[in-house]
Amino acid sequence: MEIILRGIDTEYVEAIRDGGLDANGQVAVRQLAVGTANPCRHCLDLIAEGEQKLVLAYCPFTRIHPYAEVGPIFLHAKNCERYESDKLPGWFAFFQPALMRGYGLDDWIRYETGSVVPGDELTVVASKF
Ligand SMILES: [Zn+2]
Incomplete structure (x- = not known):
């Protein structure tokens, strides 16, 4: 994705x-x-x-x-x-950890997307959904 x-x-x-x-x-x-x-x-x-x-x-x-x-x-x-x-700003890598949460096209939270990840891995984890 x-x-x-x-x-x-x-x-x-x-x-x-x-x-x-x-x-x-x-x-x-x-x-x-x-x-x-x-x-x-x-x-x-x-x-x-x-x-x-x-x-x-x-x-x-x-x-x-x-x-x-x-x-x-x-x-x-x-x-x-x-x-x-398509890249995160460099300072996002300093989020330790970062909380990720996705929303569907209906703007409701998609709980299956919730993750706590190192800041420099946000793009990699988000691209899996
Ligand atoms: Zn500004």
Whole structure:
């Protein structure tokens, strides 16, 4: 199976940067990044310590259903380029371990896809499904 990794849609990210509302109906919180664990979900790069970041509630689904979870994410406050590749960003290898969970075309969790794997094996494990 071919794996393509993409950051969050650019149109959505730009709307949030322009003051649009997040999944909880709130404007994103603007903060300075502290530490090294601030991944931007658009470019899938790490937000450097001291850079401005946006913190918001995100739901990756377009409709409400029992598995339509909402969670906190970070975005660069500045413009960045959406990630799209068949390879993981290099820093994903530092997830020790990484939790993998797949969803079906109906957006429901597929529990048989759940795995705890070393970060540098995410693509290999995901390609088995
Ligand atoms: Zn970014």
